[in-house]
Amino acid sequence: MQLASLPVVLPLGVAALLAGAGNVLRRRALDVITLATSAAVALVSALLVTASTGKVVVYWFGSWHPVGSSRFPIGICFMVDPIGAGLACLAAVLVLAAFIFSWSYFESIKSLFHTLMLVFLAAMCGLCLTGDLFNLFVWYELMTATAVALCGYKSESPSLQGALNFAVTNTVGAFLSLTGVALLYAFTGSLNMAEAGRTLAANPASREFLSVVFIFLCAGFLVKAAAFPFHFWLADAHAVAPTPVCILFSGVMVELGLYAIARVYWIVFSPIGLPAPAGIRTLFLIVGALTAVLGALYCFGQRHLKRLLAFSTVSHVGLMFLGFALLDPHALAGMAIYVVGHGLVKGGLFVGAGILLHRFRSVDEYDVPRGLMPGVGALMLAAAWGLAGFPPFATAVGAAQMEQVAKLQHREWLSAVAIFADALTAAAVLRFSARVFFKLGRGKPEVLREAPHIHTEVETRGDHYHVPACMWLSMILMLGLAIATGYVMRGHVDRFAAQFESPDAYAAAVLNAHPEISVQRESSYLDAEYSASWWWNRALAFVGMIGLAAIGLYPRTRKRRKTNPLDRALAGIVLHLRTVQTGRVGDYVAWFTLGIAAYGALLLFAR
């Protein structure tokens, strides 16, 4: 069906036109064209979600269908299923919101910004929809290249360093992924995911070989997803990227790394249960837990809002990894809802940062004049509420589903990690908003001593004494959608997740052209209501959030010289952690090597 190629072809075509006609078109025309294109892509992706419910929509480029009696795939295909199309829809909606934010006020050099954003959208949609391993790598590299160009867009010294760190770490990861693809091709003879899975099931390889191939394949995607020793680049990139670009980075680009890992695992490696499912579970539980805890600790020790939000993204992606590690359709459905809710809430928070930057030329907690813009402050508080995973936001629905499955698998410690991460990251945003927008707080906590103070250039033009309506609209739109999607998606995503985890269905659809699927994996827990223990968990997270924010806002009680012991304890941990984040790309790549070696060893030796 040609519809499947539209989410990629449409933005690329329009981007090519804009690149050519950028000299001639006025800014208003550029804005309208890009808004229309991203709205069209969102619409097409939503149509693809409904069209692929209960089946897999397969589109072979150039009509190169599988040949011969063994149905060997010789072409490149897009295999569209509801979760992939849904993620492409999220990307398009976030791009739409980013373009609304940047309407007419964002500094754009001719049509450069608009062209790059559309190519970025095309690459993200391509990654969501593709069914071919090398095609996955190509879309990944296109996404990285445009993201680096967008990250260094402002061309000032910090931007360039952030872009450099981003480019080098992601490229090293990408080429290790390509090594994994090459090794898999050497063994199975095919680049098509469904065919590779089918061949592996028929001719099982040694466990050691598959463990190595799996960890190599996942290397690039782990870097993109900012998992534990590979997360250093994310904060540097976010601190300097323009606001509309940050919305996309945190909202959907990082989650695409996790999506690629899940897709490759379920289609290629799961039919034979190799590497051992116990190994996969252990690996991703460790990755998720480390990422969630460390990301939250780093988050609390930042005074630059964009960097703070970047670390909270790292932490929440850790929670998503924990949801994936449970290897259950209900948990995967919860993770999908959580991704959507988190992306929209994070987008809203970044728009708030963009508003601060536009008005006060700074996003630093102590440089911004205090007590102004209570309306924006109220929206930021609402977004912090959503970030912590409280109802009515979609994050609450998703997190509740993941915790249900965790309890069923007797892994209650996952709830403790989630409470810690949610409380600490929401407390950081709450502390920032309360101090800046509502003039609460006195003094500086120990946790913020020597926190990085990065100078951020203004990215918008026009009158800096008023907040344009487009920025308000963008923020309200994203927060509203974050609430609405929770209600719309609840209960429907389980079917999609069960479909995602059925590799035989994909093989049948892609290779034999039988698109209707019969779902093999039934979900283990189908109740969509919130349980009593979940409410207690949320209450605990709420109390933790208020308490930690209070420590951050009022560190010194009753005129003592030193701050209170909780603040000093937290500062002791955070200050030591911050010495690891050196800002030097050589150190980041060294951590990458260590991380891949450690995770590979874990996979090889886990029983």
Next chain:
Amino acid sequence: MAEIVRLAGYAAAVWLFLTGLYGVVTSRHLVHMCLSLTVVQSSTYVLLTVIGYRLALPAPVFTDHVQPASATVDPVVQALMLTDIVVEATVVALLLAITVRIHRKSGTADPHEVDLMRG
């Protein structure tokens, strides 16, 4: 014989990857770092070419002497390698442009001195 060629190719790929990685980690000049990244990328070219190689078979160009549907070296990996080179060219061009701008703005190309992102 084919095994020796294959092993030599794999060894070359591993050596290139590790050497390039060492160069990126310990580099003190950004241009050197970009070129070490190129070395890392070259390891995948060697790996891909070696995977496709078949001993004593012709190149996949079908002429009067080489009939279609006869055995040749694998053409798919050669196409992958060319795509890989294009991707590498894009990324390295972007990185070198960033390097030139960093040098213009701060007068140095030493990654240890461009130190704005600590913590």
